[in-house]
Amino acid sequence: MSCYDTCDTACEALPIQPQCLDLTLSRGTDNSLEVVITDGDGRAIVITNDTVKFTVKDEVDGTVVFEHTNMPGGHSSPGLGQTIFEISAADTATASATADTFWVFEVRRITPALDEFVHISGQFIVRPTI
Numbered sequence: 274m275s276c277y278d279t280c281d282t283a284c285e286a287l288p289i290q291p292q293c294l295d296l297t298l299s300r301g302t303d304n305s306l307e308v309v310i311t312d313g314d315g316r317a318i319v320i321t322n323d324t325v326k327f328t329v330k331d332e333v334d335g336t337v338v339f340e341h342t343n344m345p346g347g348h349s350s351p352g353l354g355q356t357i358f359e360i361s362a363a364d365t366a367t368a369s370a371t372a373d374t375f376w377v378f379e380v381r382r383i384t385p386a387l388d389e390f391v392h393i394s395g396q397f398i399v400r401p402t403i
Contacts, residue, residue: 295396296378300370301362302402308380310354310392317354321345324383327358329376329397338376339364368399 292311298304310318310325325348328340341358348356368374380393 292393293395294393295398297398297400298360298365299400300365300368300374300402302365303362304360306358306360307349308356308358308393310356310380310382317352318382319352320348320354320356320382321351322385323351325356326381326383327378328381329364329378331376333377335377338367365399368401370401372401374399 296306306327308325308327310320310323312318322345324345325343326340327342329338330336331338341360343356343358345351365374368376376397376399378394378397379391382390382392384390
């Protein structure tokens with residue numbers, strides 16, 4: 274398993290440079306993650322007919338830890354590029370119970386023509402439950 278010092282390090286291996294940020298949550302908790310899909314200038318992209326995937330891997334090009342997919346019709350506000358992913362306690366159950374776990378994530382948009390774009394990526398840090 275890889276541990277990245279900064280978000281930029283996690284993004285260097287990707288073929289494109291998406292918006293890079295780190296997400297931190299506690300192991301064994303339920304969380305809602307709302308994302309806004311934007312173009313390179315920060316304008317929201319209409320995702321009405323798009324599929325958006327949230328994928329967490331143990332390292333860049335590694336094994337998928339968990340993945341959630343929002344299909345067309347499943348977005349919170351598609352005209353504003355907004356979609357919500359529900360991250361359950363079960364999704365982070367394999368993270369360490371005693372130390373921070375460092376995974377990586379990406380948010381990928383897939384158009385009806387099957388063009389794929391990574392819009393957001395970075396570290397996915399799971400803190401042990403206290």
